[in-house]
Amino acid sequence: MKKLIVIALFVSIITGIAVFQFATSLEKGSRLKTQPVVLATQTIPKGTIIQKEMLKTSEVPIEAVHQLSIGNQDDILGRISKETIEANEQILTSRLSDINQENDNLSYSIEPNYRAVTILVDEEKGVGGYLTKGDRVDLVTVLLTKDGATSQLVVENLEIIKIGPLASGDKGGTYTSVTVSAPAADVTRMNYALAIDPQPRYRLVLRSPVDNDTLGQAPFSP
Structure with missing residues (x-):
């Protein structure tokens, strides 16, 4: 009889310890950060x-x-x-x-249905070197036809997404190109205006940062 009592007491102690440990683990779990x-x-x-x-x-x-x-x-x-x-x-x-985006690939700064187009510039074509990233510009060009020359507005409101690189050996920070974000539908038109032989007659025209209107001007002939 005494042996049974001892065994029962031992089992009770073991069970109590197990319950205590289980409760403690639950408590720790509830405090888990x-x-x-x-x-x-x-x-x-x-x-x-x-x-x-x-x-x-x-x-x-x-x-x-x-x-x-x-x-x-x-x-x-x-x-x-x-x-x-x-x-x-x-x-x-x-x-x-x-x-x-300065720390990322250029491609991730281009919106859907837009393309990045690099345009070579100098002081005349690039607004005297005053263009900066984020500026918006219009692209205009002079086309030679059998009837003479016409000045045409090619694409309006292009955002500049990159400036550079710097001109070789130039310590003053003059850049030789700008890269713009252009509507995909206008890329072929821009390519034609930028690649006319014998010498392209395009230039970039700087817009006000608050001017988003498009003029859609007709070509001008003297």
């Missing part, structure tokens, strides 16, 4: 503009949070995936186009 992390709700192919429905935010244990993860969906929306992102994967900064 987490951090909000943005995950993909679906597979996001490379070269995709990130939309809200592609994202969700979940609380993840801090130990499992990648150092390049993002916690705010607003920091992701509108950016472009540089690699394929799988469903439920933490979205990392290294897999997205950079917010600061």
Whole structure:
């Protein structure tokens, strides 16, 4: 009888310890530190503009949070995936186009249905060297025809997305080209205006930053 009592007492002690350890683990689990992390709700192919429905935010244990993860969906929306992102994967900064386009490929700064076109410039063609990134310009040219010469407005309101490179040996910062973002439908027209032989007669015309109107002027002949 005493032996049974001892066994029962021993089992009770073991059970109590197990219950205590289980309760302690639950308590520790409830105090587990987490951090909000943005995950993909679906597979996001490379070269995709990130939309809200592609994202969700979940609380993840801090130990499992990648150092390049993002916690705010607003920091992701509108950016472009540089690699394929799988469903439920933490979205990392290294897999997205950079917010600061200076640190990213030029292609990620071009909007859909636009193309980057580089235009050679000098003091005359490039508004005296006063053009800067973000300026908007019009492209005009003079065309020679059998009836004489006409001055034509080729494309309006082109945004400059790159300046440079600098002229060889120039220490004053003079650039030899600008790269503009042009509507895809206007690229062939621009190419013709920029490549007329024997010498192109184009120039860039600087616009006011608050002027987005298009004039659509007819060609001018003297």
